Amino acid sequence: MSLTDEQLMIAAGKGDMAAFEQIVIRYQQFAWRIAYRHTGNSSDAEEIAQEAFLKILDSAGSYRSSAKFSTYLHKVLANLCIDHVRKKKPQINNDFFGGKEFTEMPYTDLQIQERDKAVKSAVDSLPARQRLAVILRYYENLPYSQIADAMNTSVKAVERLLARARKLLESSLSVFFEK
């Protein structure tokens, strides 16, 4: 029977690196997706995703199993993404179909390609907190309460953030929404 995330964290806190590796394997995809979508480039995304796991390892000794691990990871990632933007301007990755970075083959439908490029560009140009809220809501489909936890804010504040983000996205992407 496999251990829960919380059990693995407690083991990692006692120095069990194999337990920590299990945590990494379980959540690396999630961490990578968030980091990559927020930064727009691989090297920054790897830096953020790795730093998130290392921070978790550093504090594993004081982890309490009453706290859900995924919520904890969301918070660490969210803080690192926002801090990253504060430290440096995000580089918009124009190499949208940089082959190795996506699991799917390049599209044959040019219209879909263009649409996805436009969506990515529109999201990349959002302010950091709005961008993070959009990533957590629309790419990861997290409920508002989890987004609020991750961003250390209230559900109402998340509603406002996403409403503002959607206004900006609407102006960039209106051509794709004609009935």
Next chain:
Amino acid sequence: MRCEYVKQKLDRYIQGDLPDPVNKKIEWHVNNCQDCSDALYWLRKLEGIFKDAPIPSVPEGFTERLMQHAGRRQDSQKLPEPTVIRLWGWLGRTDLKKAAVAAAVIIGLSLGLLMGLQTSRRSYKTQVVASSALVDAYHFDYLTEAPENSISGVYMRMVSSRNNFEDNQ
């Protein structure tokens, strides 16, 4: 239900993130309001676009690099234990810890008593500073000629007298 409130909640309605009674009210409103119905349509479209987005995959070797980094970090945080702590650990393993604690307490108390005795004996001895020695050392010749009730005279009596402790005995 006002349109402003409904539009605020539409995204959570799509997610199924609202309590049932609120869901039902929003559903009724949307079915009877063109503006809110359009807003709902737009939100569903937006959600659909993001759902179809390509998924970035984790680069090869990510876990290996991370574990190497984690291992180096763990090693750099391990400092050699101080000798006292290693000795303490050894005593614990050899069941001599209690005896060591008792011995330390006895030695500490004994030292404390001895030092206390010495201090109290010394405090009974007086240290009389010869005024002539002071005068010679600091060239206070002129002070010996100071009138008795002058500041200089008082000062000379102060530095020449015995400890207050002895005076109070």
